[in-house]
Amino acid sequence: MTTSIPEYLNYIDGTWVAARDNAWIDVESPRNRQIIAKVPRGDEKDIADAVDAAGRAFPGWRDTAPRARGRLLQQIADKLEPEIERIARIISDENGNALRTQSRGEVTFAVDVFRYFGSVASEVKGETIPLNAHVLDYSRREPIGIVGAIVPWNAPVQLAVMKIASALAAGNALVLKAAEDAPLAVLEIVKICHEFLPAGVLNVVVGYGTEAGEALITHPAVRKLSFTGSTAVGKRVMSAAAERIVPVSLELGGKNPQIVFPDADEDWVAQGTISGMRFARQGQSCTAGSRLFVHRSIVDSFVDKLTANLGKLKVGDPLDEETDIGAIVNKKQFDKVCGYIDEGLQRGESTVALGGLPPTEGPLSEGFYVQPTVFVGVENSWRLAQEEIFGPVLCVIPWDDEDEVVRMANDTHYGLSAFIWTHDIGRALRTAHSIDAGWIQVNQGGGQVLGQSYGGWKQSGIGREFSLEGMIESFTERKHVSIDTSR
Numbered sequence: 119m120t121t122s123i124p125e126y127l128n129y130i131d132g133t134w135v136a137a138r139d140n141a142w143i144d145v146e147s148p149r150n151r152q153i154i155a156k157v158p159r160g161d162e163k164d165i166a167d168a169v170d171a172a173g174r175a176f177p178g179w180r181d182t183a184p185r186a187r188g189r190l191l192q193q194i195a196d197k198l199e200p201e202i203e204r205i206a207r208i209i210s211d212e213n214g215n216a217l218r219t220q221s222r223g224e225v226t227f228a229v230d231v232f233r234y235f236g237s238v239a240s241e242v243k244g245e246t247i248p249l250n251a252h253v254l255d256y257s258r259r260e261p262i263g264i265v266g267a268i269v270p271w272n273a274p275v276q277l278a279v280m281k282i283a284s285a286l287a288a289g290n291a292l293v294l295k296a297a298e299d300a301p302l303a304v305l306e307i308v309k310i311c312h313e314f315l316p317a318g319v320l321n322v323v324v325g326y327g328t329e330a331g332e333a334l335i336t337h338p339a340v341r342k343l344s345f346t347g348s349t350a351v352g353k354r355v356m357s358a359a360a361e362r363i364v365p366v367s368l369e370l371g372g373k374n375p376q377i378v379f380p381d382a383d384e385d386w387v388a389q390g391t392i393s394g395m396r397f398a399r400q401g402q403s404c405t406a407g408s409r410l411f412v413h414r415s416i417v418d419s420f421v422d423k424l425t426a427n428l429g430k431l432k433v434g435d436p437l438d439e440e441t442d443i444g445a446i447v448n449k450k451q452f453d454k455v456c457g458y459i460d461e462g463l464q465r466g467e468s469t470v471a472l473g474g475l476p477p478t479e480g481p482l483s484e485g486f487y488v489q490p491t492v493f494v495g496v497e498n499s500w501r502l503a504q505e506e507i508f509g510p511v512l513c514v515i516p517w518d519d520e521d522e523v524v525r526m527a528n529d530t531h532y533g534l535s536a537f538i539w540t541h542d543i544g545r546a547l548r549t550a551h552s553i554d555a556g557w558i559q560v561n562q563g564g565g566q567v568l569g570q571s572y573g574g575w576k577q578s579g580i581g582r583e584f585s586l587e588g589m590i591e592s593f594t595e596r597k598h599v600s601i602d603t604s605r
């Protein structure tokens with residue numbers, strides 16, 4: 119018996135359409151390498167249609183009362199909430215993240231994102247400037263126009279919804295290019311948006327970065343680019359934006375430090391560093407604390423605690439409730455991660471405390487599964503410690519004094535996040551203030567929270583989108599009006 123493969127469509131001008139060329143991309147599940155759906159392979163023609171639709175919809179949406187826009191976003195949240203389980207299962211199937219440890223939380227977060235931005239839509243306020251008695255001088259925050267947004271596959275729903283809800287709350291029209299590896303859950307959420315939003319306000323095109331992505335970042339009518347993805351592509355987005363002088367928000371890669379002080383040789387810290395490394399997301403997180411600086415005096419005992427806790431986590435089918443760690447998203451990424459592990463194994467100077475190359479037979483060899491891997495005795499200058507592996511590979515780097523560890527932590531072209539583990543508050547704050555990164559966590563390894571000014575320094579990005587202030591900065595233009603009231 120053959121089962122038919124579901125076909126998903128692009129969403130343009132309030133209707134569901136195939137790519138103009140009727141070209142398709144197969145979506146393969148990393149759980150078992152089966153094709154689970156087909157999605158359109160959109161290109162510049164589809165992007166042009168989507169941008170035209172957004173341009174037609176923009177004036178009406180801009181002039182809709184902000185609280186009315188916000189109410190629509192909140193209605194989307196209410197409709198999405200009962201669908202959390204169904205959509206979470208789709209994410210786990212398409213990108214391999216474990217349902218229990220990741221995907222359910224991701225869709226729950228998405229509901230909150232629509233509620234948050236829905237509730238602050240009318241807080242986009244300007245200022246008045248007291249110049250003198252007969253001059254009224256005030257500023258307005260106006261939507262920019264057509265926003266072009268691009269998201270990756272690692273947290274596809276969270277990242278897409280952040281851009282949809284914040285850009286729309288501020289009154290913009292949006293064209294979103296979903297990631298070719300994980301577009302399905304995003305399109306399911308867009309089906310819910312379709313029930314509430316006017317046609318053309320939100321448009322979603324699926325396609326490859328070099329085709330649909332390039333067409334979107336170079337389209338002359340797009341007035342703002344909001345990109346989440348790798349630093350390499352972020353540079354390309356920024357250079358395309360420079361051609362037309364359009365503002366960009368970039369949420370890019372990271373190679374984030376975790377610093378364990380000698381007083382923190384404890385079990386809860388070991389568990390915290392596992393969470394900071396995002397092992398339950400196979401390390402496929404921009405904020406993963408993948409360089410673990412452990413004070414030399416405690417390296418052996420701390421690594422014992424770390425591996426004892428990490429070894430208990432179960433790698434397996436992302437849809438299985440027992441699974442803690444799912445699959446790597448695709449073959450390309452799987453090969454890349456294995457290449458780094460192989461390189462680490464070849465180096466005589468470091469040791470492998472856990473993991474190694476993935477099994478070549480047995481159930482785990484049917485999908486893209488990689489065991490959590492810990493290299494001990496790595497030097498900060500090695501490729502393993504400098505490049506974003508985006509896999510479950512942790513480098514333990516010993517250190518001796520505080521100035522040295524801060525210098526090593528900052529010795530990277532990234533600056534997204536960092537984690538500090540100690541009981542000594544002075545040390546913690548001193549270190550937090552010395553690290554060149556946008557987000558520092560002390561004694562916790564959690565994920566982003568709405569309302570934070572989350573974003574990167576250095577080559578980890580530009581701009582902030584996770585808060586009301588971020589929404590205002592990222593998705594509005596400031597306009598100043600000066601009136602002489604005496605005439």
Ligand code: NAD
Binds near residue numbers: 404
């Ligand atoms: P990627 O840069 O390869 O792709 C991201 C998106 O950009 C995809 O939709 C892709 O199709 C598109 N794209 C690729 N080439 C393009 C081009 N020339 N023009 C326009 N669009 C193009 O990244 P990825 O492998 O999908 O995602 C992993 C990366 O994303 C990691 O580096 C990770 O750190 C980063 N990331 C950052 C954050 C953050 O908040 N800072 C969050 C999630 C992921």
